[in-house]
Amino acid sequence: MDSVSNPYTPNAGASPDIIVGRNEQTKAFETLLRRLSRGRTHQSMIITGLRGVGKTVLLNEFGDIARVESWEVLELEASKHDDARFRQTMASLLKAALLRLSPRVKWTERARKAAAVVTSFALSVDQQGTWSLAWDVEPEEGFADHGDLGMDLTDVLVAIGEIAKERERGVAILIDEVQFLSARQLEALIQAIHKTVQRKLPVTFVGAGLPQIAELAGDAKSYAERLFQFPKIDSLGDDDAAEALTEPAMAEGVVYEPDAVALAVEITKGYPFFIQELGYQVWEIAERSPITAEDVEIAREGYEAKLDSSFFRVRLDRATPLQTAYMRAMAELGPDAQKAADVARIMGRESTQLGPTRAELIDMGLLYTPEHGYAAFTVPDFDKFMLRAVPSLVVPEVQRRRKKTAG
Template sequence: MDRNPFTPGFGLTPPVLAMQGTPVEDFTEALEGTRPAGHRSVLISGARGVGKTVLLSQFHDVAEEVGWEVIVLHTSSDSLAEELRGRAVHVLRDLDPQASSSRLTSASITAMGAGASVGREVSSRYDEEEVPLAVLLDRLASLASLRGGGLLVLLDEVQSADPEQVHVITQHMQDLGQRGHAAGFVAAGVRAGVDELLANPKTTFLRRAHQVEIGSVDVGTAAQVIMTTVADTDKHITPEAAVRAGDISQGYPYLIQVVGAEAWQRSGTEETIEVEDVEGAREYAIDAMVHNVHGPALRDITGRKNDYLMAMLEDDGPSAVADIARRMGIDLNNQNVYRARLIADEMIRPAGRGLVELAMPYLRDALLRRQEGGRSALAHGPARVARPVRRRPPRGSGGRTG
């Protein structure tokens, strides 16, 4: 029996992708120069668990495939610029034919001419601290272009980065571009945090970057992703079960993987995943969503924002803002303040005139549990099923698929 093919973990690239539009293909064209170079700078945003990190690693993979050098920065580092320098030096040591210069320090010829020993001091030209970062990047980008590529810098979780530091990095990337180098910068982050970051005057570069917003897909696409994922293994899934799984996932990428994985698990040694297996996975999927997505996000929702969400629980569907205001004992204008903040937090979304609704799958369940004891996330639209650009070869095979 094949291994469970679903990837219900953050940052894990699934074997089949639900994709809105063609962001990976567009980015590849930008790198290859058949699309304006401006598209080499991208800001990926979306709610938690919609696949930002996965898309970023798709960008990473295609860039390497078209011969670009890729540097990944981490917002957890003390200084992004220092990290960039370190990574740049590391790449240059491999790439630069003149990375090390050697100097003859001593030579001695043994008696009888039996042999000669030569002392050499190998010093890396990049070991000196003084080389300015701009010079390092310039050299790196030049060498990368000689090989037909360019320099791409990636930064995930950008909402947690210090705007000042993001500014330093993007300034360098912009300078590279202006000096005629092939350079790109891609950042990814949670919508709400990214909006805040973009409000900072230091982040003009990101504001001008090509914006890729990701969200949920329609449930039909979700069902198709699940069906295709299973079809590549020695198990089957009934169309009915796939459709039900799509429904339960609500098209939310993380849930597609959780429902798929759990239904697979529940089918045990049976060859076919039945609708009962999917039905049985529902509670598990809700738990996973509440714990791994809503729990962390709701930690930041306190005070009146929390009251607002709790006031919405009285309605089964969308809530009238007038009712919410009345339940909270505040006037409509005041209500509007919290409404706007919760929309920015991607917790709620407008649902027609004077109405709002909860914006994330199973947020109601999370709120109900909270009562007892994280932007328009769900952009529905035409979506398609795609293969990741490059799948990690199965252990031991060394080959490439996809």
């Protein structure tokens, strides 16, 4: 079939032709915006889930919904930047939002003050002026110039929120990869949003991140669990997975035989990114409609090879030899969350010796802790990839188990 018309999009964060199985989250976001627009408060949300479940796609969908509602959307992918760089990024985004909410030639006194607060926020850690917002607005003394990120971000979001309210608009801050914010940055955002909620201003922060973010938010501010919902998204159910696979093809006049759909759902386990990758590979090898189970089986090798070389490999390549050995030992134990002590035993070491390695892998976003003392992969099927990519793990416990099995 024609590659140009291939309807599948196995790219990081790329929105598929249809989004299925996420109606609950999109309706919750629409409710959030509409309540804030009416001057009422509502819990915001931070979506959590493993890699490949569509968190970024859903966050992009939220951005589209907010724009339809005439909200200003500030989009940011978090990374391990220091507070000064984070402040500069936020200042640039807030400046742009202010100018869209209220063009400079129409500034009221409130808008002028908001602009001055944005300048104060940007200059607070850069008194020498080595970085500039590129506008001639003097800072507002006593606002966003405390030198404390939480206090300063609170001042600037309140100032922007007041302009948004005046203009009968709103501001949605959408942050992906929230787990990569520093504790100080996450705390500052939560603190600032808490104040806008108290003032009933149309400002919200919605994030997406790995499963540990709910715990991180709670550690940052004890009231985070009351300020946010933490909906978890996972693989799609069988019916939704089947729809995600077949509907894009049907739009191109191509159908799947029922056993082909069943096999594809079994292979992908309903993970949205995996569905897009398998669908793409099937389309490339199928010669005609309807697509058969044989087509899906033939495409399976290319599908696994593509995942191994990109989706999985890019994460393994970031790991040190010891980190790789730790993940390989986890894979030896199976796909579930594993006790730190069991992983250490497989590696022939003490758990305390490997504590820093485990912490590093969590910090890198390769592992998360579903409960105390346990760690799990943040990527579905990563255990199977580790067994394929690192076929031998020469450590005492593995050798002993293999000798026992052979005997």
